[in-house]
Amino acid sequence: MGQEHVREYLLPRREEAVQSHNNDLSPVQIAYLKQKAAFVLPKRVYHYSKLMGVSPTGIKITAAATRWGSCSPQNSLCFSCRVMLLPEETVDSIIVHELAHIRVKNHSADFYQEVEAYLPDYQDRIAPLRKFRTGHAASTPSISY
Numbered sequence: 001m002g003q004e005h006v007r008e009y010l011l012p013r014r015e016e017a018v019q020s021h022n023n024d025l026s027p028v029q030i031a032y033l034k035q036k037a038a039f040v041l042p043k044r045v046y047h048y049s050k051l052m053g054v055s056p057t058g059i060k061i062t063a064a065a066t067r068w069g070s071c072s073p074q075n076s077l078c079f080s081c082r083v084m085l086l087p088e089e090t091v092d093s094i095i096v097h098e099l100a101h102i103r104v105k106n107h108s109a110d111f112y113q114e115v116e117a118y119l120p121d122y123q124d125r126i127a128p129l130r131k132f133r134t135g136h137a138a139s140t141p142s143i144s145y
């Protein structure tokens, strides 16, 4: 109950929050999302890294508005705390996407084969991301991740 109450109280409606510009989320909302992300994401990353047999070197949480996640050349993963505003199955698809970059550092057919080996319904899972192309991300073909 506590968590849900805080969520309702602090956050704008899910879609408004994700569709809006970076500055439309208050520092308090960002802090809340970061805290939540730091609690939720490492567990999900651990689950999928075991499953996929890869080992990220670190996990970083940012407030980035145009990028859901990234994987550094050193295999350190980075996620925007905004992923906490997405459905769980979409969050998992972002996690698997970044973990797949540990093996394949591009978006080739091999890359998507790797992703879909673990999430056959990957394309359905990321569908909600398409409607979130606004703000900075609207000027680019897609939100990068």
Ligand SMILES: [Zn+2]
Pocket (backbone or CB within 6 Å): 097, 101, 106, 107, 145
């Ligand atoms: Zn990618």
